[in-house]
Amino acid sequence: MSKKYAIGVDYGTESGRAVLVDLSDGAEVADHVTPYPHNVIDERLPYSDIELKHDWALQHPGDYIEVLRRSVPAVMKASGVDPRDVIGLGIDFTACTMLPVDAEGRPLCLNPELRDDPHSWVKLWKHHAAQEEASRINEIAKEREEAFLPRYGGKISSEWMIAKVWQILNEAPHIYDKTDQFMEAADWVVSQMTGTYLRNSCTAGYKAIWHKRDGYPSDVFFKALDPRLENLTRTKLRGEVVPLGTKAGELTPEMASLMGLRPGIAIAVGNVDAHAAVPGVGVVTPGKLVMAMGTSICHMLLGTEEREVEGMCGVVEDGIIPGYLGYEAGQSAVGDIFAWYVEQGVPAYVKEAAEAEGVNVHEWLERRASAYKPGETGLLALDWWNGNRSVLVDTDLTGLLVGCTLLTKPEEIYRALLEATAFGTRKIVDAFHHSGVEVNELYACGGLPQKNKLLMQIYADVTNREIKIADSKQTPALGAAMFGAVAAGSAQGGYDTIVEAASRMARVREETYKPIPANVAVYEKLYEEYNRLHDYFGRGGNDVMKRLKAIKEASR
Ligand SMILES: Nc1ncnc2c1ncn2[C@@H]1O[C@H](COP(=O)(O)OP(=O)(O)O)[C@@H](O)[C@H]1O
Ligand SMILES: O=C(CO)[C@@H](O)[C@@H](O)COP(=O)(O)O
Structure with missing residues (x-):
């Protein structure tokens, strides 16, 4: 029998990428990235000059189809693989990235009569403007002692489905009325490929408060939110x-012709990007924390018992790998903070020097920041440039940098930002570990481990744990391709379980990052200071960040 292949399509924050994978060994035969033509829409709506409010983040659903149209044929062409040998396709997506659709499954924002209303568009995972709704959901759930609340670390996030839906109802009731279904973008893209409308248990479980046995929260709860x-x-x-x-x-034949594939191949139900990365890196047992490190970090962990962990995003039975409880926590901005600094914070001479040396600004800063020992910059930062996802679950918190002097250099600030995100991860590791969900080893995947060695060493030192790095540059896409192979099944040349697929297709690199004892000792002290700042600004000691936001809103 000829070799068989599957395609994984990873829908990230700024681009989508397709990877063609050899099912015999997981080799990535070809990959192709399509930047979203409309990128993240956070200032003005397309087709009009309508300005978006603070904390909004939208996307254009047509961009997702564009990824299929451009990147899938590109990997087929680059690989020279016969479409008859591609047996399945899986996708993974940022989440909760949701959209309102009409009875035909058409996004409301593609309707010229509705497109000038921002609420008709896709709300990206990092749309944070539903905080008021999220806070009310949490108050009411707490008052009613809803059983689901502890499964989400005690708080439902404004990034998730119910808060976003309620924001639409509150601010644009006519859009709510015109909506036939609110869909996760992952499920919508799958529906466009197959014509079937299903919801995957992963996004439903983590993002829409669905439970394998209990289903969604009761009508009574929803009525208590809003009749x-x-x-x-x-x-x-x-x-x-x-x-x-x-x-x-x-x-479908129509989509097969658009994508250059054979009609009738198996399409797996959608998955969340970080969750797909877990089998993608070969993790199918407890104790191994997988960090999907990119614009944000998602921390994924398997367990055998349901435990309460402060501020975790959720624990969902079978949510990552069947047979285990899948835990998720996260940081809402990591690479995004470094990007902010590179784009908004560095002086012109840094950009010029980087250009002269033929490296990008991140690389230039990393090189220089590596010359410092832990603690040597005298700086400490709180990594809340996009709020705090875990453990505080508060999108109204903002960033902080302490310790600047007239001598502070850009590379020192860059280093402090890298360290701040590592402390944020340490907080999450500690929260799991101290709640009885063991974290023995760390696995890293995503764009950042490939891009920044200093960052990875800092994470090993700050967490005092060895970090294994995914061999794949496109781990979520590899995981998605594995699920595509499982959807096809062994009779078609795929696999019958994800565990089997992972055992054949996943790999980590030989090179690992090991903690350096001298660095660990200094970071222990800095982490104590980070914790003090964290609790002071994050747990009500000083709500200055919230007051500043309120003053800013009032003066806009
Ligand atoms: N050398 C670098 N060091 C640290 N961060 C980097 C570097 N180069 C790019 N980044 C950051 O990586 C992030 C993109 O990560 P990536 O994993 O490619 O994307 P995504 O999260 O969309 O899947 C951006 O936020 C960018 O600022
Ligand atoms: O929230 C989740 C997963 O639960 C992610 O989709 C979200 O953080 C976006 O991830 P990326 O930074 O685009 O990899």
């Missing part, structure tokens, strides 16, 4: 919730 939401889960969130690895359907 207009009483029937939400049976109407606009309706649809069968199916486990990861399920075959959602078969590629």
Whole structure:
């Protein structure tokens, strides 16, 4: 029998990438990236000059189809693989990235009559403007002692489905009324490929408060939020919730021709990017924390018992690998903070020097920041440039840098920002470990481990744990391709379980990052200071960040 292949498509924050994978050994035969033509829409709506408010982040659903149109044919062409040998396709997505669609599954923002309303567009995971709704959800759930709340670390995030839906209802009731279904973008893209409308258990579980046995929260709870939401889960969130690895359907002839594939191949139900990365890096057992490190970090961990962990994003049975409880925590900005500094914070001479040396600004700063020992900059930062996801779950918190003098250099600030994100991760590792969900080893994947060695050494030193690095540059896409192979099944040349697929297709590099004892000791002290700042600014000691936000809002 000829070799068989699957395609994984990873939908990130700024681009989508397709990877063609050899199912015999997981080799990535070809990959191709399509930057989203409309990128992240956070200032003005397309087709009009309508300005978006603070904390908004939207996307254009057409960009997702564009990724299939450009990147899938590109990997087929580059590899020379016969489309008859591609047996399945899986996708992974940022989440909760959601959109309102009409009865035909058409995004409302593509309707010329509705597109000038920002609420008709895709709300990207980092759309943080539903904080008021999230806070009300948390108050009411707490008052009612809802059983689901502890499963989400005690707080439902404004990034998730119910807060976003409620924001639409509150601010644009006509858009809510015109919505037939609110869909995760992951499920919508799969529906476009297959014509079937299913909801995957991963996004439903982590982002829409769905539980394998209990289903969604009760109508009574939704009614307590807002009487207009009483029937939400049976109407606009309706649809069968199916486990990861399920075959959602078969590629339609129309989409097959757009993507240069054979009609009828198996399409897996969608998955979350970070969750797909777990089998992608070969982790199928507890104790191994997988960090998907990119614009943000998602921390994924398997466990055998349901534990309460402060500020975790959620624990979902079978949410990552069947048979285990899948835990997720995260930091809302990591690479994004470094990008902010590079784009907004560095003086012109740094850019010029980097250009003269033929490296990008990140590399220039990393090189110079590496010359400093831990503690030598005298700086400390709080990594809250995009709020705090875990453990505080508060999008109203903002960034902080302490210790600057007239001698402080850009590379020192860059180093302090790298360290701040490592302290944020340490906080999460400690939260899991101290709640009885063991973290023995760290695995890193995503763009950052490939790009910044200093960052990875700092993470090993700050967490005092060895870090293994994914061999794949596109781990979520590799994981998605594995799920595509599972959807196809062994009869087609794929696999029957994700564990089997991972054992054949996943790899880590030989090179690991090991903690350096002298660095660990200094970082222990700095982490104590980080903790003091964290609790002072994050747990009510001084709410200056929130007051500043309120003053800013009032003066806009
Ligand atoms: N050399 C570098 N060091 C640290 N961060 C970097 C470097 N180069 C790019 N970045 C950051 O990497 C992030 C993109 O990560 P990547 O994993 O490629 O994307 P995504 O999160 O969208 O999947 C950006 O936020 C960017 O600022
Ligand atoms: O929130 C999740 C997963 O739960 C992510 O989709 C989100 O942080 C975006 O991830 P990326 O930074 O684009 O890799």
